[in-house]
Amino acid sequence: MxxxxxxxxxxxxxxQVVQEYPVKGAGWKRVLDSLDLRVPAGELVALVxxxxxxxxxxxxxxxxxxLPRTGEVLVDGKHVVGPSRERGIVFQHxxxxxxxxxxxxxxxxxxxxxxxxxxxxxxxxxxxxxxKTFRSEAMHALEKMRLAEHAHKYPFELSGGMRQRVxxxxxxxxxxxxxxxxxxxxxxxxxxxxxxxxxxLDNFYQTRMTxxxxxxxxxxAVFLADRILVLSPYYxxxxxxxxxxxxxxxxxxxxxxxxxxAIKKDPxxxxxxxxxxxxxxxxxxxxxxxxxxxxxxxGGDAS
Amino acid sequence: MPGHGRHTRRWYGILAAMSGRASLVLxxxxxxxxxxxxxxxxxxxxxxxxxxxxxxTVGQLADGIWRAAFEADRKGEYRLWVDTKASLRRLAIxxxxxxxxxxxxxxxxxxxxxxxxxxxxxxxxxxxxxPLALLPILFILFGVEEKAxxxxxxxxxxxxxxxxxxxxxxEIPYEQVVKALTLGASQPEVIYKVVLPQIFPxxxxxxxxxxxxxxxxxxxxxxxxxxxxxxxxxxVVRRYMAMDVIxxxxxxxxxxxxxxxxxxxLWMRWGFRWVGEGEK
Numbered sequence: 001m002x003x004x005x006x007x008x009x010x011x012x013x014x015x016q017v018v019q020e021y022p023v024k025g026a027g028w029k030r031v032l033d034s035l036d037l038r039v040p041a042g043e044l045v046a047l048v049x050x051x052x053x054x055x056x057x058x059x060x061x062x063x064x065x066x067l068p069r070t071g072e073v074l075v076d077g078k079h080v081v082g083p084s085r086e087r088g089i090v091f092q093h094x095x096x097x098x099x100x101x102x103x104x105x106x107x108x109x110x111x112x113x114x115x116x117x118x119x120x121x122x123x124x125x126x127x128x129x130x131x132k133t134f135r136s137e138a139m140h141a142l143e144k145m146r147l148a149e150h151a152h153k154y155p156f157e158l159s160g161g162m163r164q165r166v167x168x169x170x171x172x173x174x175x176x177x178x179x180x181x182x183x184x185x186x187x188x189x190x191x192x193x194x195x196x197x198x199x200x201l202d203n204f205y206q207t208r209m210t211x212x213x214x215x216x217x218x219x220x221a222v223f224l225a226d227r228i229l230v231l232s233p234y235y236x237x238x239x240x241x242x243x244x245x246x247x248x249x250x251x252x253x254x255x256x257x258x259x260x261x262a263i264k265k266d267p268x269x270x271x272x273x274x275x276x277x278x279x280x281x282x283x284x285x286x287x288x289x290x291x292x293x294x295x296x297x298x299g300g301d302a303s
Numbered sequence: 304m305p306g307h308g309r310h311t312r313r314w315y316g317i318l319a320a321m322s323g324r325a326s327l328v329l330x331x332x333x334x335x336x337x338x339x340x341x342x343x344x345x346x347x348x349x350x351x352x353x354x355x356x357x358x359x360t361v362g363q364l365a366d367g368i369w370r371a372a373f374e375a376d377r378k379g380e381y382r383l384w385v386d387t388k389a390s391l392r393r394l395a396i397x398x399x400x401x402x403x404x405x406x407x408x409x410x411x412x413x414x415x416x417x418x419x420x421x422x423x424x425x426x427x428x429x430x431x432x433x434p435l436a437l438l439p440i441l442f443i444l445f446g447v448e449e450k451a452x453x454x455x456x457x458x459x460x461x462x463x464x465x466x467x468x469x470x471x472x473x474e475i476p477y478e479q480v481v482k483a484l485t486l487g488a489s490q491p492e493v494i495y496k497v498v499l500p501q502i503f504p505x506x507x508x509x510x511x512x513x514x515x516x517x518x519x520x521x522x523x524x525x526x527x528x529x530x531x532x533x534x535x536x537x538x539v540v541r542r543y544m545a546m547d548v549i550x551x552x553x554x555x556x557x558x559x560x561x562x563x564x565x566x567x568x569l570w571m572r573w574g575f576r577w578v579g580e581g582e583k
Contacts, residue, residue, distance in 0.1 A: 063481060083484035094476040097483075098577050099500050109486035117492050154577040174486060 009077050011210040012039040012062070012178055017071035018244070019057050031057045033244030034071070037229070042208040046225035048218055050280040053231050054245040055214050059182055062212065063087060076177045085109060088176035092183040095167035096155040102166050103151040106138035107131070109174045141169045145199075161192035165199065172203065180212045185220065193217075197224055201259060218273050223259060227252050228272070230279045248279045359547040367547030382536065383555070390521060390533040391559070393449060397456025398510065398517045405461045406506050409468020413502075414494050419469075426465055434459030434520055438527065447528035452521065459520045460513045467509040471502040504575035511567045514560055522556070 014037040020028040031054040039045055049055050060066045061073050064082040073080040075087060096105050111120070111134060120127050142148045145165050155163055164184055171179055181200075185193045197220060204211060215221050221228055230249035235242050251272065255263045263269055278286055312320040321329075345358040359367065371383040408426070412419040434455055441458075445451040475498050483497045525534030533556055540548045571578060 063485065065481060083481060085485060085487035087485055089482060089485050091478040091482065094478040095482070097479060097497065097501075099575070108483075112487040112492060112496075116489070117495055156577055170486070176485075 010038045010074070011041040011043070011076060012212070013037065013072075013074040013077075015072040015074070017061065017068045017073060019054070019061060019066075020069045020244075028069075030244035032061075032068075033242070033246050035231075035247060037247065037250075039210060039212075039227075041210055044204055044211045044213060044224060044226045045229060046213045046215060046221035046227070047229045047231060048215060048221050048276060048280070049231035049245065050234070051216075053233055053280075055231055056182070058231065059089075059180060059214060062178070062180060063089060085113065085174050086177045088171035088174055088179045090164070090167045090171050090179070090181045090184045092186045095184070096163055096170065098155050101152050101154055102142065102147065102158070103135060103138055105155070105166060106141060106170050106173055107134040108170065110134040110137065113174070138169075138173065141173050142166075145169050159192075160188050161196055164188065164196060168200065168203065172207065172209070175207075176209070178210050178212065180214070182214045183216060184213075186216060193220070200224065201257070205258060218276050219264065221276070222253055222269060222272050223264065225253050226257075228276060230276055232279050234279065234282055236283065249276060251275075356544045356546055359550070363547045364551060367545070368551045371548060371551065383552075385531055386533045386536050386552075387555070387559070389529075389531040390525065390556075393452050393525075393532070394456065394517055394521050397453040397521070398460060398513065400453070401457045401461035401464055401513070401517075402506060402510050404457075405464025405509070406468050406503070408461075408465040409470075410472055410494065410499060410502065412465075413469045413472025413475075414498055423469070426462055426469075430462035430466060432458075435523055438524060441524075442528060452524040452529070455520045455524045456517050460517050463516070464506070464509045464513060468502055468506060471505040472498050475501055504571055504578045507567050507571050507575075511564055514563055518556065518560055 014035045017032060017035040018030065019032040020030045023029045035058070047055060047058070057066075061068055062075070062080065064080045064084065064087070067081070080087070096102075097108065100108065111131070114130060115123070115127055139148060139151060142151055145168070147162065147165055147169070150158060150162060150166075155166070158166065167184070184200075185196050188196065200211075201224065203209075213221070213224060228249065228251045229247050231245045232248045233242050233245045235246060235248055237243075253272070254268055255266070278289060281289055314320070314325075341358065342361070345355075345360055348355040348358050349360060368383075372381060374381070376382055408422065412422045412426070437458060438451075438455060441451040441454055445454060479497055480493055483493050488496060521532075522534030522537075525532040526538040529535035533552055537549050537552050
């Protein structure tokens with residue numbers, strides 16, 4: 001299914017990943033069904049799918065918060081066995097530590113990398129010196145994000161958009177091998193969301209980091225991504241009903257970078273949206289969707 | 304005529320907008336009312352019986368305060384200060400220990416499933432013991448000295464603080480734990496650098512709410528067996544119906560409690576500006 005076949009090593013690789021959860025007295029409920037995926041370094045992949053399709057489950061597998069029932073999850077050729085600073089995350093909510101200032105939020109990972117809980121106090125003079133370095137590095141990152149003037153504010157004093165920008169800086173300063181974003185702009189108003197999309201793209205062009213972007217907003221997915229993955233339980237197999245979600249679509253987005261707003265007016269943009277939208281629908285609803293005329297709901301929510 | 308009135312702000316109902324001055328007046332009102340009732344009652348009783356001891360006059364109260372605070376008794380001590388010092392010491396040790404242990408227990412059972420399974424049911428059970436019912440046991444075990452009083456405060460307050468800290472620790476969003484782990488935090492670092500700093504200000508709230516019970520246990524213990532302390536004094540002078548001492552003492556205890564509450568509130572406001580706001 002992969003759109004192109006560059007040779008490995010793959011930045012992110014799923015091999016026949018299955019995830020199931022025990023159901024009381026009813027065996028196992030399969031959420032993810034034999035997922036295969038290969039993502040080369042430097043790709044921005046958008047993952048979409050209807051609510052409850054297992055996006056969050058897949059995210060937990062990639063984070064290492066849980067392990068797959070069968071199959072393999074590899075990042076950078078290594079098995080994922082637990083959370084690590086190699087794999088960063090930006091959440092929609094609770095994306096920052098509320099008790100720390102913006103600057104301290106951004107230096108958080110840098111400090112942890114070099115000083116343990118006790119080491120910080122045992123080697124306090126060294127810590128004091130290093131902290132200056134951390135802070136100037138964090139300030140530099142904040143300046144790039146036009147956030148320097150807010151460095152000493154607490155998260156509650158920031159707008160939603162600023163908070164997410166800080167969260168991106170906080171994750172990116174660790175230079176993770178894979179940056180995951182779980183509906184990072186979902187709670188933002190339309191304008192701010194667009195602003196942050198451009199912002200993310202700019203950062204992406206500078207660093208060429210591998211990004212997995214989970215979103216409900218199909219337009220956002222197509223606008224940002226090199227490649228779209230649709231995870232959905234709405235498919236039919238030879239043996240009957242589906243059991244767990246699969247990638248129903250793995251499509252390369254046909255627009256060059258850097259992206260411009262004009263691509264949203266391109267017919268291919270709308271066609272791709274419709275294609276994705278339909279896959280997120282229960283098959284019984286698809287006929288109706290076709291009759292009512294696709295295009296009407298382009299950009300709508302797949303859930 | 305809706306929409307055409309001069310008053311755009313209501314002064315009544317659930318939409319009332321209070322001015323600062325109105326709030327102040329309303330705040331002072333119940334104090335003034337209480338004082339007025341007392342003065343009236345005192346005057347009325349003294350008109351009937353000039354030797355009345357139940358509601359001393361203002362002059363008698365002032366005299367009682369003066370004797371307790373600024374005149375040495377037979378032992379050469381200034382009672383009010385000696386009593387205050389003894390009581391505050393017991394309260395500080397008991398409440399301080401309860402806060403520390405409550406925080407440690409709550410934090411650990413909040414984040415560690417094994418600690419939770421082993422401790423939480425017992426803690427819930429333990430918290431249901433009426434502390435005052437333990438008082439005889441404590442006196443038998445630890446004698447009538449300081450220890451029993453401090454332990455009573457501790458036993459009465461620590462379980463409540465521990466349960467509160469446990470609940471606050473569990474409120475820390477999963478996302479923040481994941482985030483810290485992906486930033487390279489170890490498990491102890493999640494506990495001490497993510498959870499602890501966020502529940503610490505909530506410990507101050509828990510201690511604030513525990514001030515009332517703590518004083519209750521202190522006075523109860525002092526009234527039964529002590530040779531010094533605010534509660535002890537009240538119960539001693541009760542034998543002589545010395546309302547001119549009892550009333551100022553009660554007022555003084557209340558005032559001390561209020562000051563502690565205020566101190567904790569200010570610490571929260573100035574020390575933890577982010578509390579209750581930056582949750583998202």
